[in-house]
Structure formats: structure tokens, C-alpha cells
Amino acid sequence: MRIIDLLKPEAITLGLDISSKDDAINALIGLHAAAGNLKDKDAYKAAILAREEQGSTAIGDGIAVPHAKTSAVKAPALAAITVKNGVDYGAPDGKPSDLLFMIAATEDGDVHLEILSRLMVMLMDPDFTAKLRAAKSVDEFLQTIDAQEKIKYPDEEVKPAEKEAPKGYRILGVTACPTGIAHTYMAAEALEKKAEEMGYSIKVETDGSGGAKNVLTKKEIEECDGIIVAADKNVEMARFDGKKVLKTSVSSGINKPGELIQRVVDGKVPVYHSDGSEEPDSSEYSEEKESFGRKIYKHLMNGVSHMLPFVVGGGVLIALGFLIDTIAGNANVGGTFGFTNPVASAVFWIGKAAFSFMLPILAGYIAQSIADRPGLLPGIVGGLFAANGFTFKAFIANQGLVGDDKAVSGFLGALLAGFIAGILVNGLKKAFSWLPKSMDGIKPVFIYPLLGTLLIGVVMCVLNPVVGVVNIALSNGLSSLGETSRVLLSVVLAAMMAIDMGGPFNKAAYVFGTAAIADGNTWIMAAVMIGGMVPPIAIALATTFFKNRWTKEELKSGPVNYLMGLCFITEGAIPYAASDPLRVIPSCMVGSAVAGLITSLFGCACPAPHGGIFTFIVVDHPFGYIIALVAGSIVGALMLALLKKKRVNA
Structure with missing residues (x-):
């Protein structure tokens, strides 16, 4: 220096x-x-x-x-x-x-x-x-x-005097987003860079799709000044009991890391307690309580993020079963199509088994997000009841676990099961809080799961016939949509994927598409995925062919978006949208909408909710899908070139 x-x-x-x-x-x-x-x-x-x-x-x-x-x-x-x-x-x-x-x-x-x-x-x-x-x-x-x-001093640099080896990191962080692909790591990088710039030591744990990385140790937690939890899904919080914790969204970790770090350094954040209480901070900088809507969103996204591997893996394997049977010449066999050929049958049923866990896992991890680990079993059981339509009618008739097709409450039922199971278990915690501390070890592994599972089973037997009617009506409504309505819905969903690129609108469209897969309406997922792939590719094209519209830094990062778009990682477009939202977001929305329109016109359908170009092999009408992707990306790139002004120093 x-x-x-x-x-x-x-x-x-x-x-x-x-x-x-x-x-x-x-x-x-x-x-x-x-x-x-x-x-x-x-x-x-x-x-x-x-x-x-x-x-x-x-x-x-x-x-x-x-x-x-x-x-x-x-x-x-x-x-x-x-x-x-x-x-x-x-x-x-x-x-x-x-x-x-x-x-x-x-x-x-x-x-x-x-x-x-x-x-x-x-x-x-x-x-x-x-x-x-x-x-x-x-x-x-x-x-x-x-x-x-x-x-x-031709060959010297001023160096800080040697300091004692630090006892630990001054600041710790945890970042997590529902899909764990982009936002998680972008927030971690932003916090690390800003901390280095401000002269503070920091360690950030990333709870991404590959599991928790750079995990915080007990010693590091004990010795730190405070912890930043920038997450849009629930993370393990009990380990932070008694420490100053600043809870915020993952987008805040990306957009205002300096402010978050400064709050922790100044000690102007509340002390977290795992029993749900917080020591309030009287300063003007204390973090606001999470809104009810944000809490619901976090619980839902926790379920969705854990459900995704089952939907992706199961959906792709089922589609591969159909593909293998088609190649084997069994496309016209009727009811056994997809599992007529022995190899196709093995692949199909393995995929079917994985896919069957979709709703139980969704409900289980929503409940776990609300009530911690004791909520997991009741949530999974509630999701299982929703997926199969179990009712009192079958139990009273001594028919065992036989579902009623008219009482299958599906995705809606699983959502309700997850939230109700979590609330029930939290209620049980309060109801049994009078028990002596010597019982603390047995409550979460015996009392709460046992009574929670029994109660959610009863509740779902009551709800299934009612919610099942609604679920069947929605499914039939989507299946019977006319051509115009299908096109319009495809356009809207594809455009929603580009509005906030990983935010609430994007996630709402994605969850809707995932739920539609469970009901067999895979054409919806085709529009959703193509809508999410277009923005990064449109930006990559614009930085390649219209270089005088971008900064040197934007041009350098542009080519990476080809890969991110092809892999269905919409978040690659975020830095560009953040720097110029009034031009970038409308351009990406129009490009995505065009892609959704073409997808619908070609009758494309996608049985997998993730994977981007790697799932094209199992898409119905793949050539139409490719045309939609190319056309939407070109339209988006041309709009960017039209709306963005030429830079003087380009």
C-alpha cells in the first residue's frame, strides 16, 4: 500500500x-x-x-x-x-x-x-x-x-503492523433463497466484498441447492459481534440463540450489504432467542418485524425449494420413459404407453416413485419452516393425505389407505396441510410448555410429532372432500381452456418470469407452473420456463451485437448470460436490470411474452420444472420450443438496443 x-x-x-x-x-x-x-x-x-x-x-x-x-x-x-x-x-x-x-x-x-x-x-x-x-x-x-x-521507496510498500491472530470473524452471515442457484451466492459475494472494503472480517454460509457450504462453527458463532441472515427461506436459527441477529431478505444482502454490515458493527440489531422472543433494540436502526406476508412467503418457499428435486428428477424420468417407449415403437399402444418396453417401464416407474413425494415434501417442509423439526412428520403426513384424497369414509368402511379420487386436494391441499400442521405443532408447544424441563428431550421427538400427526390426519380427512372439489374444478378449468385463453395465460406467465427475475412475481409464476405439472397441465410449465430463459440470453445478445450501449463491466459479464439463460437461471439478468430497470425490465418482459406466445401456438409442453436446455429432449414439440427461445431472445435484445442510449465513451 x-x-x-x-x-x-x-x-x-x-x-x-x-x-x-x-x-x-x-x-x-x-x-x-x-x-x-x-x-x-x-x-x-x-x-x-x-x-x-x-x-x-x-x-x-x-x-x-x-x-x-x-x-x-x-x-x-x-x-x-x-x-x-x-x-x-x-x-x-x-x-x-x-x-x-x-x-x-x-x-x-x-x-x-x-x-x-x-x-x-x-x-x-x-x-x-x-x-x-x-x-x-x-x-x-x-x-x-x-x-x-x-x-x-522504490521497492517498498507500507504494510499494516502485524496484528495478533484474530480470535474469529467479527461478522457472520447466512444467505439462502428458495432455489439456491443464484441469489444465495450473489448475496454472499456482495457481503464479503463490502466487508473487505470496510475493513471487517466476515464469513458467510451459503444455503444453496447443493446444501450448506462454508458452514459456521459453534466457536465462530460464540466469538462474533453479530450475524446477518439474508434469506428468503427459513434457515437453522437455534444455533444463534443469545446472539445479535439481523434478519433480512436475500435481495437486501445483494443491494445494501454496507448498511447491513454497519448495523451489526454498531450493535444496533436485536438479540435473537430460539423460543421466538427478541430483546428489542431501542435504536432507530433496529430491524423491523417481518410482515405477515413475508413470513408466509418464506414458509412457502422453504417447501418449494425442498420439493424441487423430486419434481425435476421424477418429471424428467417419467418423460424419458415416454421417449424410450416412442423410440421402441410403442407410441400407439394406448394405456400402457411409457412403460411397455422393459427399459422404459423401469425408468418410468422410478420417476413416478420420485414424483409421488412431491406434495408430502412440500407440506412437510412448510410445516418444518413454521414449527422447526417437530413439524416435519405431521406436514409430510398431511401432504400424503392431500395427494391421495384420504377421508373418513374409507377409514370407517375399513378400506384402509384407499383414496377417493373426488377428494384429492392436490397442490392446494398440500399447501393447507403444511401451514396447518406447522400451526398445530406450535400450538402443541404452547399447550405443553407447563411440563418440567426434564421433559424437554422427549417433547420434540415424541409428544409433538405423535399428537401433531394425529391431529393433521383428522383435519385433512375433513378438508379433503371440500378442497378436492375446488382442486378438480381448477384442474378441469385449465384442461378445458380454449386456444385464446391458453395463449393469453402463456404470455402472462412468461412475462411474469421477467418482471423481477427471482422475486415474488417470478416465484408466483414458477410455483403455479410447478403445481400445474402435478395436474398434468405441462403446457403451463413450458411457458414459465421459456419466460425465465429469455432475459439472460437477450442481454447476452445485446452486449454482443450492440456494444456501444453498455459499460465495460457489463460487456465483460455479458457472455456468461448465454450459459445462465440456457440453464434457466434468470438471475443472470439482475445486475443489468438493477442498473437500468426502466429499459431492461420492459425489454425482457416483451421478449419473454413473445416466447410464451410462440410456445403456446406450437403446443409445447414441458414435464420438468427446471433444467433449461437440458430438458428440451423431453419437451413436446422441441423445435417449436427452440424457435420460441430464439425469437423471444432476439426481440428482447432488439428492444434493449432501441431503448438504451449509445454511450459517449463506448
């Missing part, structure tokens, strides 16, 4: 017309604040004045170097001014000071002493200081310092 690295152009003012030491101090502190070097301007000023009380930091020959080491500083930095006629700074030689540097240093480490030492040596050269005073511009001032430093 060199002096030039710590002195920003915006922290330099030349030829100031001021008349007092206080004016000089205020001017230098103002430059530090304007350059973003300070966390607390008033606290930093107090530290500077406290240092001046110990003795003037003027060194004579018209030079002064005020400095302070305080937690009010974000990262080590310099500010500099030259003064027309100088000011009385209490210099030992009595001369007015007209060349002033102010050092802002953090509490951890002694980098300011190293900088001070190097500055002092350089400022002893009268020719050097004369050049600084004569500088006509900030650039000339900086170039003079850089040249002198290279002469005096």
Missing part, C-alpha cells in the same frame, strides 16, 4: 482561503466525510481535537499533519489541503501552516504510524513540498506525491 492509494482526489482541495486552525480542521474532516472515509464525522472530529490537546501536530516549515486513530473511521485514508496565506497551527517555529495532511486510521493495526513515518520523511524534502504548494490541479498534486514516493 502506498500513500497514493489512501489519498482520493475528492479528499484534496488546493488554494483554500481560510484563516484559523479550526477552519483547517473542519475543512480536512469535511473532505474525509465527502470521500466516504468516515462512519461518524462527529466522533472523528472529537478524536482529532483530543490529539491536538496533547500537542500541536504542526511540524514547522508550514507543514501540519493532524491524525487520529478511532473506530469512527471506515478504512485508513488521507485528506490534504493547501492554504493561500497559511493558518496559525501552533507550529514550533511560529510559521503559519499552508500544507496540511490529515490521517484517518482505524483502531485495529498501526498502519497510520507507518504512513505518518513515510510522510514525515518525504516532507523533509523542501523541493518536494514546494512542488506540492505550487500544484495547479489535484492530478498534479497526486502525481507529485507518487513520483516522490517511488524515488524514496
